[in-house]
Amino acid sequence: MKQKLINFFEATGLTWFVPIIRLVTGEEPKEQCTEIFKMLGYPAIALALFFMTWGYLSTKIKTSVGALPSPTYVWSQGEAMWATHNSETVRKSEAGELEKVRIKFNTLVTERRTLEENGKATEPVDKKLDKLLSETKEKAELYTPLVEKYATIKEKAEKEKAEEITAIREKFTKAGKFDLDDSGKPKIDVDGNPQLAEEALDEINYKQNFRVAVYEGNLVRVYKSIQGSYRSLINKVEKIEKYTQIARELASVSPSTGHDKKVASNNRKRQAFEKQIAKPNDYQGNGSIVDYIKLSIITVVFGFFLAAFVAIPLGIVCGLSPAIMTALNPLIQTFRPVSPLAWVLITIQVIDGIFVGDNALQGDILKNTFLHSGITVALCSLWATLSNTALGVSSVDQDHLNVAQVLKLNWFDRIFKIIIPSAIPYIFTGLRITLGVGWMVLIVSEMMATSRGLGWFIDQEYQNNKVESLANIMVCIFIIGIIGAILDRIMFTLQKLVSFSDEVSA
Amino acid sequence: MSNYVKEHYLDLVNLSKVYPTKKGPFVVLENFNLTVPEGEFVCLIGHSGCGKSTILTMVAGLNSISNGSVSVAGHEIDGPGPDRGVVFQSPSLLPWLSAYDNVMLGVSKVYPHASKKEREDIVKHYLNAVGLGGAFHKMPKELSQGMRQRVGIARAFALKPKMMLLDEPLGMLDALTKHELQDLIAKLHAEHKLTTLMVTHDVDEALYLSDRVVMMTNGPKAKVGQILLNDMPRPRERVSLLEYPNYYKYREQLITFLEEQELKKKHTAA
Ligand SMILES: Nc1ncnc2c1ncn2[C@@H]1O[C@H](COP(=O)(O)OP(=O)(O)OP(=O)(O)O)[C@@H](O)[C@H]1O
Ligand SMILES: [Mg+2]
Numbered sequence: 001m002k003q004k005l006i007n008f009f010e011a012t013g014l015t016w017f018v019p020i021i022r023l024v025t026g027e028e029p030k031e032q033c034t035e036i037f038k039m040l041g042y043p044a045i046a047l048a049l050f051f052m053t054w055g056y057l058s059t060k061i062k063t064s065v066g067a068l069p070s071p072t073y074v075w076s077q078g079e080a081m082w083a084t085h086n087s088e089t090v091r092k093s094e095a096g097e098l099e100k101v102r103i104k105f106n107t108l109v110t111e112r113r114t115l116e117e118n119g120k121a122t123e124p125v126d127k128k129l130d131k132l133l134s135e136t137k138e139k140a141e142l143y144t145p146l147v148e149k150y151a152t153i154k155e156k157a158e159k160e161k162a163e164e165i166t167a168i169r170e171k172f173t174k175a176g177k178f179d180l181d182d183s184g185k186p187k188i189d190v191d192g193n194p195q196l197a198e199e200a201l202d203e204i205n206y207k208q209n210f211r212v213a214v215y216e217g218n219l220v221r222v223y224k225s226i227q228g229s230y231r232s233l234i235n236k237v238e239k240i241e242k243y244t245q246i247a248r249e250l251a252s253v254s255p256s257t258g259h260d261k262k263v264a265s266n267n268r269k270r271q272a273f274e275k276q277i278a279k280p281n282d283y284q285g286n287g288s289i290v291d292y293i294k295l296s297i298i299t300v301v302f303g304f305f306l307a308a309f310v311a312i313p314l315g316i317v318c319g320l321s322p323a324i325m326t327a328l329n330p331l332i333q334t335f336r337p338v339s340p341l342a343w344v345l346i347t348i349q350v351i352d353g354i355f356v357g358d359n360a361l362q363g364d365i366l367k368n369t370f371l372h373s374g375i376t377v378a379l380c381s382l383w384a385t386l387s388n389t390a391l392g393v394s395s396v397d398q399d400h401l402n403v404a405q406v407l408k409l410n411w412f413d414r415i416f417k418i419i420i421p422s423a424i425p426y427i428f429t430g431l432r433i434t435l436g437v438g439w440m441v442l443i444v445s446e447m448m449a450t451s452r453g454l455g456w457f458i459d460q461e462y463q464n465n466k467v468e469s470l471a472n473i474m475v476c477i478f479i480i481g482i483i484g485a486i487l488d489r490i491m492f493t494l495q496k497l498v499s500f501s502d503e504v505s506a
Numbered sequence: 507m508s509n510y511v512k513e514h515y516l517d518l519v520n521l522s523k524v525y526p527t528k529k530g531p532f533v534v535l536e537n538f539n540l541t542v543p544e545g546e547f548v549c550l551i552g553h554s555g556c557g558k559s560t561i562l563t564m565v566a567g568l569n570s571i572s573n574g575s576v577s578v579a580g581h582e583i584d585g586p587g588p589d590r591g592v593v594f595q596s597p598s599l600l601p602w603l604s605a606y607d608n609v610m611l612g613v614s615k616v617y618p619h620a621s622k623k624e625r626e627d628i629v630k631h632y633l634n635a636v637g638l639g640g641a642f643h644k645m646p647k648e649l650s651q652g653m654r655q656r657v658g659i660a661r662a663f664a665l666k667p668k669m670m671l672l673d674e675p676l677g678m679l680d681a682l683t684k685h686e687l688q689d690l691i692a693k694l695h696a697e698h699k700l701t702t703l704m705v706t707h708d709v710d711e712a713l714y715l716s717d718r719v720v721m722m723t724n725g726p727k728a729k730v731g732q733i734l735l736n737d738m739p740r741p742r743e744r745v746s747l748l749e750y751p752n753y754y755k756y757r758e759q760l761i762t763f764l765e766e767q768e769l770k771k772k773h774t775a776a
Contacts, residue, residue, distance in 0.1 A: 399598030402568050405586040407615045407665075417611065421602040500601035500647055 012493045016040055066209075067202060069471035073209060077471040078478075080214040085288035087218030094226045095283040098233070101136055105237055106278050108132065112244075113274070133237055140230035143223045150216040150223070157213035165207050172200035209467055229281075236273050243270035287452060293479065296453035298365060300442045300487075303377025304435050310378070311385035311434070312427060316420065318386070319393025336383040340441040344376040344448040351375070372449030373442060381438035385430035392426025393419055425499045432491035439484045454480060507544075511580040515544035515701050516565070516669060522573035523560050534560050536727040537574070540720060545699040549712035551760065552722030552731075553767055558705040562673045565703065566592045579668050588616045591662030591700075593675040597654040599646040605657045606642040609633060609664050616665045632660040636690060652683035656690070663694060670695075672704040676711065685744070688714055696741060709760045713753065714742060721763045724771050732763055 002025050009017040016039035023032035051071050058070035069077070112125045177197040178186035186194035196204075246266050250259070285291075318325040351371045352360075361367050396419050404418045446455025458476050461469035521538040524531045534557040542548050550558050563569035565576050567586035576583050578590065599608045609629045617625055633642060636656040646654055655675060662670060672691070676684045692715055695702060706712050712719045719734040738750050747753055 397598070399594070399596065400600060402586070402592075403598060403600065403611075405568060406566070406590075406592055407588055407612050408586070409615065413615075418600065421600070424602065 011496055012489055013496075014489070063467075063470060065465055065470055066467035067206065069467060069474055070206075073206070074471045074474045074478075076210050077468065078475040080211045081289040081472065081475060083215035084218060084286075085290045087215055087222055088285055088288040088291075090219060091222045091226070092283060092285060094222065095229075095281070095285075098226060098229055099281055099283070101132075101139075101230075102233055102277055102281060104132055105129070105136075105233070109237075109240060109274055109277065129237075129241070133234065133241070136230060136234055136237075140227055140234060143227035143230075147220055147223045147227070150219045153216040154213045154220060157216070161207070161210070161212050165204055168200070168204050168207060169196065172196050172203075205467075209471075211468075233277065236277050239273045240270055240277070243267075243273070289457070289475075289479070292452060292454045292457045293483070295365065295370075295451065296442060296446065296455070297483065299370060299374045299446070299451060299453055300377055300435070300438050302370075302374040303381065303438050303442070304431075306374065306378035307382035307434050307438065308385060308431060311382040311430070312389050315386045315389025315427070315430070316393050316415075316423070318390040319423065320415070320419070322394075325390060325394075332383065332386065335379075338380075340376050340380045340444050341448065343379045344372060344445045347375045347379070347445075348372045348449060367451070369449045369451035373445040373451040373453065373455070376445035376449070377438040377442050380441040381434040384433035384437060385427065388426045388430025388433070389423060392423030392430075395426075396422045425495070428491070428495040428498050432488065432495055435487050435491050436484065439480075439487055443480060507579070512544045514541050514577070515546075515579055516540075516542040516703065517577040518561070518565070518574070519577075520574035521561070521564065521571065521576065523557065523564065523569070524572045533726050534728065535725075536729075538729060540730060542701055542703065542718075544701055546717045547695055547702045547704070547715055549716035549719045550703065550705045550722060551707065551709070551712055551719060551764070552728065553724055553764065553771065554707075556722045556725045556728045558722065559673055562592075562671050562703060562705055566590055566671050568592075588612065588665045589668045590671055591665055591667035591669070592671045593655070593658050593662050593673070595674040595677045597646075597651075597658035599654055599657055599661075601646045604643045604645055605633065605638060605649065605653075606630075608646070608657055609661045612661055612665050628664055632664040633657070635663070635694070636660040637686075650683075652679050652687065655679065655687060659687070659690065659694070663698070667700065669701040669703070672702065674705050674707065677707065684708075684711075689744075691715060692742065709757055709764075712736075712760065713738070713756055714744065714747060719756075719760060721760065724767050724774075731767070732759070734759055 002021060005021050006018050009015060009021070016036075019032045019035035019039065023029060023036065054071055058068040058073075061068040108125055108129045112122050112129070115122045115125060173194075173196070177200050179195040179197050181187050189195040243266055247263065247270065250263050250266065253259075314328075318328060351368055355361050355368050355371075361371065363370075400418050400422055404414045409417065442453070443455035443458065445451075446453040447459040450456055450459075454476055458473050461472045461476075518538055518540040521535055521540075522533070523535040524533050526532075538561065540548075550561065552558055560569060564571050565578075565583070567583050567590070583590075599605075600611070603611065606629055609632060610625065613625050613628050617628065620628070630642070633639065636659050638653060638656055638660065641649065641653060644653075646657070649657065655678075659675070675691075676687050679687065688711060691704075694700075695715070704712075704715065713736060716736050719736055721731045721734070722728050723731040734756060736756060738747065738752065738756075
């Protein structure tokens with residue numbers, strides 16, 4: 001068990017876990033402690049220094065939208081994003097429930113129609129509808145206490161924040177820190193109060209920027225809107241019931257003049273509402289950070305596989321044939337350094353030319369914009385795999401080729417049993433670089449392609465032009481960095497698994 | 507098989523090798539002649555760079571022949587083939603295949619009509635024969651140098667070759683492993699009676715294994731300097747060998763030859 005864990009961490013390059021395991025299992029505690037300190041302590045010191053510098057700079061540097069967000073503020077924005085993700089999840093599941101109820105209503109209403117048309121008794125369905133309606137009404141009202149509950153929490157938090165801000169204001173007022181005019185008297189602000197000095201305003205702004213009870217605030221909105229949707233659904237069903245009732249009454253009275261017209265008009269109204277509840281309700285979420293991350297990862301994986309799919313076979317061919325290599329080399333050298341910004345523009349034009357108008361891709365993930373960014377990733381990142389594969393194939397150990405010769409292996413076996421296997425470590429080295437480059441390129445291509453991943457989100461935030469957005473961008477930078485590092489770890493592990501020796505550079 | 511072929515199982519006739527170099531053609535061998543009868547174990551010794559490996563790789567078909575010819579079992583060779591088993595100084599196993607699969611690669615090539623079970627048995631038999639019964643599925647990087655070389659030997663023998671070409675197969679091993687593998691090679695030779703050409707630097711090894719020791723003069727244009735007929739009785743025991751009356755005489759002869767060549771080398775250098 002222990003050895004297995006150690007092997008795992010060594011295989012993944014997370015070697016700093018190894019001494020911890022040894023320590024926990026009571027192996028030479030003293031040595032392990034020094035080891036842990038070296039592996040964790042040094043990075044911890046560097047991190048601490050980094051955050052201190054950042055914290056200090058955030059008090060000094062003014063950006064075009066306000067003070068540079070401090071580490072704590074960025075962290076709180078991260079929390080707010082997470083809260084939004086959670087409330088969006090609630091919205092999604094509530095909307096799902098709502099949709100189920102709508103479908104139930106619709107089924108019953110349709111069923112009743114069919115029964116009526118066939119001249120059969122509708123009582124059982126009527127009863128079911130009645131029951132469902134009253135259940136739904138109850139359910140809709142259940143949201144009221146929920147809304148109240150979360151609204152109270154939110155209000156309380158806002159009040160506390162307001163109090164804190166007032167306290168800051170008072171602190172500075174007491175200390176007499178005002179913005180003075182030329183005559184030495186405090187300036188007067190729009191509300192007619194003496195204006196506080198800039199440092200005071202900075203502190204107030206800083207406090208002001210922190211969002212409180214984000215999750216609760218969002219939930220209030222989510223529950224209110226869901227409740228509204230339930231009520232509107234109930235309303236429509238009640239209308240249907242009303243017109244059904246009228247239709248029955250009309251059927252029971254003896255026909256008089258204008259009777260047919262009345263029946264027809266009533267039926268039209270009833271049908272209009274029936275149509276309304278028959279329409280599926282697309283859940284229109286706002287998207288959350290988790291959705292952006294998911295799409296970004298899917299896009300980079302798509303681009304990565306696309307790159308591998310093109311680069312590996314091409315690399316093998318180049319490695320096998322110096323003539324092809326020579327032929328392709330100028331092209332490779334020319335395209336390799338081209339910026340993703342240029343590629344993405346061409347990709348957009350080409351893809352939008354292929355999937356145009358009604359043919360535009362409308363899938364949940366597979367949209368035109370997805371292809372724009374995915375293909376750009378592939379175009380920019382395939383070169384490393386291409387050249388590494390070619391190198392691997394062309395530098396097969398002569399000893400191994402001798403083996404092939406002695407065994408008189410045919411062309412196919414030579415390539416698939418000797419050359420490709422021996423090039424695999426090179427190929428994986430290339431793939432690791434490809435994934436790294438791809439992830440880096442992805443962000444900018446998403447910005448340009450408006451594919452709703454992290455890059456798009458960053459761009460949106462940038463357009464917002466607020467301190468809050470700047471902090472969100474910084475959160476994204478950390479997310480991007482961490483995911484990039486994880487992807488690299490994964491590739492490192494694969495690279496280690498396929499290598500024939502133990503030397504793989506971390 | 508005619509008697510002539512038996513007597514000339516391996517026949518090197520006026521063999522020449524010229525390497526084109528930047529300073530012009532470099533003649534390693536010129537009109538080199540050697541005949542090995544069937545089943546004989548011949549050791550080639552000579553100073554470094556005299557062209558031993560060149561001869562061996564040419565016989566293996568891995569190195570082009572500039573002039574002259576090489577025949578095996580009466581047929582002039584044309585490129586490499588599994589009829590000549592080769593073991594080099596480095597075992598050159600395919601690192602992505604296990605010991606078992608390394609041997610199997612050749613076996614399935616050489617016995618295309620054998621059933622799966624038969625092939626498996628062949629692979630297992632030879633791996634057992636070289637003493638790797640317990641390491642079938644180890645990867646090369648998990649094996650010691652000696653074990654890797656054992657796999658290399660098993661791989662060569664499993665192809666049922668007509669002859670064996672060994673180029674300092676034990677050169678990189680420590681003394682103890684070397685002795686073990688010398689015993690292994692002797693055992694396999696006794697069993698299969700394969701015509702063998704082995705390059706070595708080790709005089710004792712040559713005397714322990716060979717029927718004849720061919721001493722080569724220094725290059726360029728290396729030739730057969732002397733031939734020692736090693737008539738020490740088989741099977742040989744390492745210890746009793748030392749008691750054989752001619753052992754020291756033979757050893758003396760080999761070492762004297764090598765020292766003479768060494769002197770000449772210095773002479774020409776100076
Ligand atoms: N491909 C080549 N091109 C040019 N010269 C070569 C080439 N291969 C070998 N030689 C030269 O040919 C000569 C004989 O080489 P060879 O490898 O056969 O020597 P050797 O007797 O096996 O030496 P050692 O005992 O060190 O293995 C050497 O001088 C070497 O430099
Ligand atoms: Mg050599």
